[in-house]
Amino acid sequence: MALNRAEQRAATRQALLAEGRRRFAADGYHHVVLAEVAEAVGVTKGAAYHHFDSKAGLFRAVVCEVQRELGERVASEADRHEDLWEQLRAGCRAFLAAGTDPAVRQILLVDAPTVLGWDEWRALDEESSARHLAEALTSLAAAGIIAEQPVEPLARLLSGAMNEAALWIARGGDAQSVEQALDRLLAGLRTAP
Amino acid sequence: MALNRAEQRAATRQALLAEGRRRFAADGYHHVVLAEVAEAVGVTKGAAYHHFDSKAGLFRAVVCEVQRELGERVASEADRHEDLWEQLRAGCRAFLAAGTDPAVRQILLVDAPTVLGWDEWRALDEESSARHLAEALTSLAAAGIIAEQPVEPLARLLSGAMNEAALWIARGGDAQSVEQALDRLLAGLRTAP
DNA sequence: ACATTTCGCATACCCTAGGTATGTGAACCG
DNA sequence: CGGTTCACATACCTAGGGTATGCGAAATGT
Numbered sequence: 001m002a003l004n005r006a007e008q009r010a011a012t013r014q015a016l017l018a019e020g021r022r023r024f025a026a027d028g029y030h031h032v033v034l035a036e037v038a039e040a041v042g043v044t045k046g047a048a049y050h051h052f053d054s055k056a057g058l059f060r061a062v063v064c065e066v067q068r069e070l071g072e073r074v075a076s077e078a079d080r081h082e083d084l085w086e087q088l089r090a091g092c093r094a095f096l097a098a099g100t101d102p103a104v105r106q107i108l109l110v111d112a113p114t115v116l117g118w119d120e121w122r123a124l125d126e127e128s129s130a131r132h133l134a135e136a137l138t139s140l141a142a143a144g145i146i147a148e149q150p151v152e153p154l155a156r157l158l159s160g161a162m163n164e165a166a167l168w169i170a171r172g173g174d175a176q177s178v179e180q181a182l183d184r185l186l187a188g189l190r191t192a193p
Numbered sequence: 194m195a196l197n198r199a200e201q202r203a204a205t206r207q208a209l210l211a212e213g214r215r216r217f218a219a220d221g222y223h224h225v226v227l228a229e230v231a232e233a234v235g236v237t238k239g240a241a242y243h244h245f246d247s248k249a250g251l252f253r254a255v256v257c258e259v260q261r262e263l264g265e266r267v268a269s270e271a272d273r274h275e276d277l278w279e280q281l282r283a284g285c286r287a288f289l290a291a292g293t294d295p296a297v298r299q300i301l302l303v304d305a306p307t308v309l310g311w312d313e314w315r316a317l318d319e320e321s322s323a324r325h326l327a328e329a330l331t332s333l334a335a336a337g338i339i340a341e342q343p344v345e346p347l348a349r350l351l352s353g354a355m356n357e358a359a360l361w362i363a364r365g366g367d368a369q370s371v372e373q374a375l376d377r378l379l380a381g382l383r384t385a386p
Numbered sequence: 387a388c389a390t391t392t393c394g395c396a397t398a399c400c401c402t403a404g405g406t407a408t409g410t411g412a413a414c415c416g
Numbered sequence: 417c418g419g420t421t422c423a424c425a426t427a428c429c430t431a432g433g434g435t436a437t438g439c440g441a442a443a444t445g446t
Binding site: 156160 | 212221222223303304306307308311312315317340343345346347349350351352353354355356357358360361364367370371373374375377378379380382383
């Protein structure tokens with residue numbers, strides 16, 4: 001298989017991303033040394049800096065990838081339901097389940113806010129999973145299933161709740177009881193039938 | 194004012210803590226250089242290592258201090274009310290208000306989880322503010338004001354929600370609307386009267 | 387087809403900053 | 417007043433992120 005330059009470039013970049021992701025997930029950002037990531041892929045540190053402007057740059061790329069996957073997973077789980085309310089619940093459960101994935105846990109929930117800065121992290125979050133949540137809440141409010149209200153603060157609250165809960169589950173907390181507690185919280189938002 | 198050795202030691206330690214706190218809050222953990230903290234206090238890096246085993250050690254001490262203060266602030270606000278329900282609401286509002294303090298924001302909410310590791314951070318959190326929340330919920334459940342249920346998962350959810358909300362407010366989100374959204378969430382937990 | 391340019395990556399180097407090992411002088415203690 | 421402790425300074429080590437430059441093969445133009 002003769003690779004032309006574009007293919008070669010893409011292959012190296014992908015390999016660095018994959019290896020970086022593995023290590024960031026397993027060891028945490030600060031314990032990862034860039035030269036070792038490169039070496040494991042069969043290139044040198046120079047190659048890494050040819051593809052990413054810094055260690056944080058590689059991390060950022062990994063974060064985007066993981067975010068995107070997470071958003072898709074959540075959306076696809078939600079879309080398996082017709083009912084708006086069940087869509088919300090399914091999305092939330094999918095998010096919590098995703099928290100057990102070490103890549104999501106360590107990379108997205110623990111390291112990303114510090115490494116990228118909270119502002120940038122939030123912007124990325126907004127593009128993927130957080131936006132879905134806000135949209136779901138908007139639909140529910142429009143349909144009269146929950147009270148009409150500003151959606152953004154509520155979305156932030158729920159997003160934070162689930163981030164924390166996902167970490168708690170990943171660390172050994174009982175997923176069942178979290179889902180139940182979350183269901184109660186959400187149920188409390190419903191307008192009386 | 195002639196200081197004896199114990200007093201001198203305490204004074205230096207306090208000065209390092211105070212200066213560290215200022216810088217950690219303003220610049221974030223990674224941008225703070227230990228030697229500069231020491232220099233600003235009028236000692237050298239060696240002194241810092243005489244008092245703390247590492248940069249993370251100084252940070253840990255700062256985190257404990259800030260945590261303790263936060264816990265006290267929340268508890269004292271809550272204790273100004275007789276009604277259990279109002280205690281919960283007051284505590285939550287006090288927590289959200291505290292999030293505007295850069296020390297709380299950057300040190301506790303952004304950096305602490307990564308620097309100390311999520312496990313240790315959670316343990317510290319447990320000792321201070323999180324414990325108060327769990328106790329409040331237990332009391333409310335016992336009094337029949339909210340449904341009888343496992344308290345820990347609910348406490349984690351609410352804690353996460355408020356952490357995130359505090360950050361959001363600190364970054365410019367509207368505090369009023371967050372408080373309203375939180376009130377709705379909490380109100381949904383009440384048993385029908 | 388051959389000269390020229392591009393570019394993906396390697397090599398070699400710099401420098402910051404966390405951490406350590408050891409020295410020193412003043413406070414303490416018998 | 418001699419010895420000990422201890423708070424801190426000085427000097428040094430080292431890892432690792434970042435940079436400057438070189439090289440050889442693929443791409444490109446004539």
